[in-house]
Amino acid sequence: MDNLIEIKNLHFKRADRPIFAGLDLDIPRGKVTAIMGPSGTGKTTLLRMITGQLRAGQGSVRIADGDGMTDIGTLDRDAIYRLRRRMGMLFQNSALLTDLDVFENVAFPLREITDLPDRLIRPIVLMKLEAVGLRGAAGLMPSELSGGMGRRVAMARALVMDPELLLYDEPFSGLDPISLGVILRLIRETNDVLGLTSIVVSHDVEEIARLADYCYVIAEGRAIAHGPPAELARSESDLVRQFMAGAADGPVPFHYPAGDFARDLAGD
Amino acid sequence: MAATSTRDLGTGLFVLLGFAALAFLLTQTTDLDEYRGDSGYRVVARFQDIAGLKVRAPVTMAGVNIGRVEKIEFDGDRLDALVTLRIENRYDRIPDDSDAAVLTAGLLGSKYIGIGPGGSDTYLADSSEIQLTQSAIVLEKLVSKFLFSQAENTGGGQADP
Amino acid sequence: MVQPGSIVGGLLGFLGKLGASVYFLGEILRQSGIGIARPRLVVEQIHNAGVLSLVIIMTSGLFVGMVLGLQGVDALSRLRQEDILGASVALVLLKELGPVVTALLFAGRAGTALASEIGLMRATDQLSAMEVMAIDPVRRIVAPRFLGGAISLPLLTGVFNVVGILGAWFIGVYVLGVDNGAFWSQMQEYVDPEDIWEGIFKSAAFGVAASLIAVFEGYNAVPTAEGVGLATTRTVVTTSIVILMLDYVITAALL
Numbered sequence: 001m002d003n004l005i006e007i008k009n010l011h012f013k014r015a016d017r018p019i020f021a022g023l024d025l026d027i028p029r030g031k032v033t034a035i036m037g038p039s040g041t042g043k044t045t046l047l048r049m050i051t052g053q054l055r056a057g058q059g060s061v062r063i064a065d066g067d068g069m070t071d072i073g074t075l076d077r078d079a080i081y082r083l084r085r086r087m088g089m090l091f092q093n094s095a096l097l098t099d100l101d102v103f104e105n106v107a108f109p110l111r112e113i114t115d116l117p118d119r120l121i122r123p124i125v126l127m128k129l130e131a132v133g134l135r136g137a138a139g140l141m142p143s144e145l146s147g148g149m150g151r152r153v154a155m156a157r158a159l160v161m162d163p164e165l166l167l168y169d170e171p172f173s174g175l176d177p178i179s180l181g182v183i184l185r186l187i188r189e190t191n192d193v194l195g196l197t198s199i200v201v202s203h204d205v206e207e208i209a210r211l212a213d214y215c216y217v218i219a220e221g222r223a224i225a226h227g228p229p230a231e232l233a234r235s236e237s238d239l240v241r242q243f244m245a246g247a248a249d250g251p252v253p254f255h256y257p258a259g260d261f262a263r264d265l266a267g268d
Numbered sequence: 269m270a271a272t273s274t275r276d277l278g279t280g281l282f283v284l285l286g287f288a289a290l291a292f293l294l295t296q297t298t299d300l301d302e303y304r305g306d307s308g309y310r311v312v313a314r315f316q317d318i319a320g321l322k323v324r325a326p327v328t329m330a331g332v333n334i335g336r337v338e339k340i341e342f343d344g345d346r347l348d349a350l351v352t353l354r355i356e357n358r359y360d361r362i363p364d365d366s367d368a369a370v371l372t373a374g375l376l377g378s379k380y381i382g383i384g385p386g387g388s389d390t391y392l393a394d395s396s397e398i399q400l401t402q403s404a405i406v407l408e409k410l411v412s413k414f415l416f417s418q419a420e421n422t423g424g425g426q427a428d429p
Numbered sequence: 430m431v432q433p434g435s436i437v438g439g440l441l442g443f444l445g446k447l448g449a450s451v452y453f454l455g456e457i458l459r460q461s462g463i464g465i466a467r468p469r470l471v472v473e474q475i476h477n478a479g480v481l482s483l484v485i486i487m488t489s490g491l492f493v494g495m496v497l498g499l500q501g502v503d504a505l506s507r508l509r510q511e512d513i514l515g516a517s518v519a520l521v522l523l524k525e526l527g528p529v530v531t532a533l534l535f536a537g538r539a540g541t542a543l544a545s546e547i548g549l550m551r552a553t554d555q556l557s558a559m560e561v562m563a564i565d566p567v568r569r570i571v572a573p574r575f576l577g578g579a580i581s582l583p584l585l586t587g588v589f590n591v592v593g594i595l596g597a598w599f600i601g602v603y604v605l606g607v608d609n610g611a612f613w614s615q616m617q618e619y620v621d622p623e624d625i626w627e628g629i630f631k632s633a634a635f636g637v638a639a640s641l642i643a644v645f646e647g648y649n650a651v652p653t654a655e656g657v658g659l660a661t662t663r664t665v666v667t668t669s670i671v672i673l674m675l676d677y678v679i680t681a682a683l684l
């Protein structure tokens with residue numbers, strides 16, 4: 001299979017607590033791949049490793065580069081910045097620049113990275129805003145946008161440099177059904193029309209089932225299951241069934257790791 | 269766009285104001301001309317006691333400021349104070365037998381150097397020395413001298429009825 | 430509970446922070462070419478740090494100067510030395526009060542604004558978003574703010590000093606009857622250019638320290654609302670202590 005990203009035997013710790021312990025995961029080129037898992041399993045952390053903001057303790061995160069694969073962990077600062085120009089990312093809370101209006105937010109990467117003159121920037125920005133249906137909102141400030149609108153603006157911004165890889169961190173959380181439908185359609189269409197590769201991090205089983213081509217479930221630092229969503233839904237594994245069915249307790253514990261409760265209460 | 273240019277204008281004015289403030293400080297609060305390091309010529313004078321004379325104290329003649337004390341050193345061989353005075357160039361006809369005295373402004377005020385004119389036809393020039401000097405009058409010494417002589421007087425009176 | 434270990438721990442924490450901020454300063458300086466490549470970004474920050482602090486600086490300078498006028502005349506009249514009011518006020522302002530008070534006011538007005546602005550950008554992932562867009566936030570956000578602050582403080586100090594001297598002049602000469610000629614001539618007599626340079630040097634050092642602390646605290650804020658608030662408070666506390674310590678060190682070194 002033609003993979004854009006290959007993650008092998010990834011280990012990573014936060015303050016001595018292992019987040020990843022031997023994670024293997026491949027992102028196929030041109031597809032929408034979902035990464036699912038309970039809150040706090042390290043989905044955002046994984047995206048930060050793909051963008052080179054965090055480095056692996058052990059194992060490798062490799063990205064296709066020309067003919068071969070490059071290990072992101074071995075790149076120097078300049079190479080990482082070059083690599084990031086091929087990526088766009090949508091943050092959990094759209095992360096728009098609060099002192100710039102919608103138009104300037106979308107224009108920001110163009111102004112910062114390219115030398116394009118205003119008369120070229122304007123049509124590009126308006127085109128991207130039109131694509132997310134917010135050309136009319138170009139003059140608004142981020143504080144005047146709803147959560148769903150903000151996310152669409154962030155999407156226009158992520159698309160403005162024509163990346164080949166788009167990363168979405170929880171694009172569905174806190175949206176009404178209509179905005180949700182709009183975002184789902186946008187992710188699918190941009191992926192197919194522009195020929196991108198998309199990674200969507202989420203724990204919304206239903207939406208992922210509608211959107212993704214391929215799906216990974218991560219828990220306890222590893223990928224516990226992967227496959228097309230329909231296949232996962234029929235999975236035999238307790239862990240996956242618990243997650244897909246949304247049960248509070250099961251093999252994936254409801255509790256964050258802790259000592260004995262009675263002893264804690266006694267104050268030892 | 270209008271907002272931007274007002275802001276630029278304001279910032280420009282601010283920077284200008286800041287530099288104007290520095291210019292004001294450098295020209296109004298200090299005397300640059302007089303301070304400028306090398307103008308004037310230097311003469312030296314030796315004193316037994318300079319009391320509280322400080323570097324930068326005025327040098328006067330007939331009460332007029334003609335220069336400043338530039339350096340004060342202790343001469344370890346001759347055990348006196350070697351004072352370097354810088355005198356402005358335009359005062360170039362001070363007789364070389366003039367005398368220098370450490371004087372006090374007011375009763376307790378700061379010390380300065382007063383130069384009394386001599387009668388010679390040759391003048392002080394760079395690095396010449398003023399030979400005639402009078403040390404500071406130290407109030408404590410004066411008082412103790414006065415008390416001492418008083419005691420002597422009264423003591424003598426009692427011994428001789 | 431204060432344990433002996435906590436003092437050592439506190440000291441180590443302080444040293445660690447000092448090292449980290451020196452390292453951060455190096456990174457900022459390496460990226461400050463942006464000040465030449467895009468001077469507008471710095472101009473914008475001189476506006477935020479300087480122009481917006483001008484009113485508070487001028488008001489404070491005026492009142493500090495007027496108080497020095499009152500106290501100066503009161504103290505000097507006991508020595509019959511009212512004539513040196515101008516000289517005393519100018520020396521006190523130029524060498525000490527001007528740089529220190531301006532830096533403390535700057536920390537409260539501009540430093541907190543910087544720390545909370547950058548901290549908020551951290552908390553809302555704006556800085557991370559820039560990194561992913563291949564835009565270095567130290568270059569684009571931190572360096573212009575640092576430069577703007579470091580440039581503004583000496584200029585503000587100059588304004589503070591002038592307004593302060595004029596305030597003392599107004600009270601001394603117009604209200605309390607000190608001789609106008611003596612006020613200025615005695616000042617010129619006793620103030621050396623060195624005194625002015627000393628003040629400028631101090632305010633330049635304070636500008637670097639105050640701006641660095643503000644951007645450091647903001648950049649390293651814990652990314653929550655509480656973390657941003659804490660960063661703002663820390664900026665004022667740390668800057669005040671560092672300014673006063675630095676003032677002693679510089680004064681001792683120069684005298």
Ligand SMILES: Nc1ncnc2c1ncn2[C@@H]1O[C@H](COP(=O)(O)OP(=O)(O)OP(=O)(O)O)[C@@H](O)[C@H]1O
Nearest residue numbers: 014015019037038039040041042043044045046203
């Ligand atoms: N800066 C940090 N320092 C220490 N621990 C951290 C830090 N950031 C995250 N963690 C820990 O790393 C773990 C993974 O965090 P991450 O944000 O990747 O989770 P997530 O899967 O994205 O969760 P969510 O679905 O809630 O967004 C969490 O348990 C969290 O406690």
Ligand SMILES: [Mg+2]
Nearest residue numbers: 043044092169
């Ligand atoms: Mg997350």
